[in-house]
Amino acid sequence: MNALRAYGAARGNPLALLREARGRSAAEIAAEGVEDADAALLCQLADVYVGETSFSRRQKDAVAAIEANGHSMAALEVVERLARALPQQHLKWQLRVELCRTPGSAGELEAHGAMLLAELKPERKDPEPGARIKRRPSQVWSVTFTGPAEKIAEIYEPIKHEDDPVEAARAAMSGGGGVATVLRPMVVIPLDELDTVLDGTGDETVLRCSDGVERTSTQVAQMAMEKRWHFALMHPVEGPVDLVRSERVANRKQRMLATAENPTCPWDGCNKPADECQVHHLRPWQLGGHTVSKNLTTCCAYHNGVNDDNPNAPPRRGRLERRGGRVKRVYR
Known part of the structure; x- marks a missing residue:
């Protein structure tokens, strides 16, 4: 087998590589002549697909699907890149199993995975109303207000063009006068x-x-x-x-x-x-x-x-x- 065929065979059978990399550090894998970036990737993928996990049933399903569909190393790299975008482990494994069960090239998995990722990603909730203060040792502090748009707009309106917005806001509040938006109808x-x-x-x-x-x-x-x-x-x-x-x-x-x-x-x-x-x-x-x-x-x-x-x-x-x-x- 020539070098190109050997490379293709190794990339086409990622589970064999991952099982050999299991339990080794990235440095130990790199010592075998593997590039540092590839060694780190092998170490990460080995932990996911053949390492210890509390999601052993889903891991077994993913491995079986990889073997059944003949997914390559490139395909697993796509799957893991998409999985990193999800915040919780059970969602990551749901995406991994779904994509591993999907036949096709790495590019086809990426297209399907982008749609799946949009479904699995939790909706971003609006932050709770309130105020936060950040106190720095330099004595330059910041205050962030969060609330209904119309109220924040009223607070911001009289200070947004001021050279010293902090002083303008302080004067408005200490003077007892309210702030109000005047619309240009x-x-x-x-x-x-x-x-x-x-x-x-x-x-x-x-x-x-x-x-x-x-x-x-x-x-x-x-x-x-x-x-x-x-x-x-x-x-x-x-x-x-x-x-x-x-x-x-x-x-x-x-x-x-x-x-x-x-x-x-x-x-x-x-x-x-x-x-x-x-x-x-x-x-x-x-x-x-x-x-x-x-x-x-x-x-x-x-x-x-x-x-x-x-x-x-x-x-x-x-x-x-x-x-x-x-x-x-x-x-x-």
């Missing part, structure tokens, strides 16, 4: 629902405000408002209705329309309020993108920086585009 009317909106029919409307908080129309009506009201028309596909501008920088009206359409950064998973976002060109200015409202959106500074601006370049992090009337991150 903007009525956003979808063109295809104009008659319904003006008629006042339908259930309570939920509005997403420019500070990132969701409020009902009744709650908004009860809040302090600026004296000026603004109205924005939204086309269901094209987005905000506006005229073409020849300048790169969006004017105040266009920023308001972008805020009305996306009160928070539209990058998936980002909740940065529009008030703290930049105005982003969906088709970049340097590539011929006009400063028109349908080509503009709010976007936080970070995601504006990592956005794949050039649609013809190889994709890296994805880019914001308007699809079906909504701005969202897409990959090409």
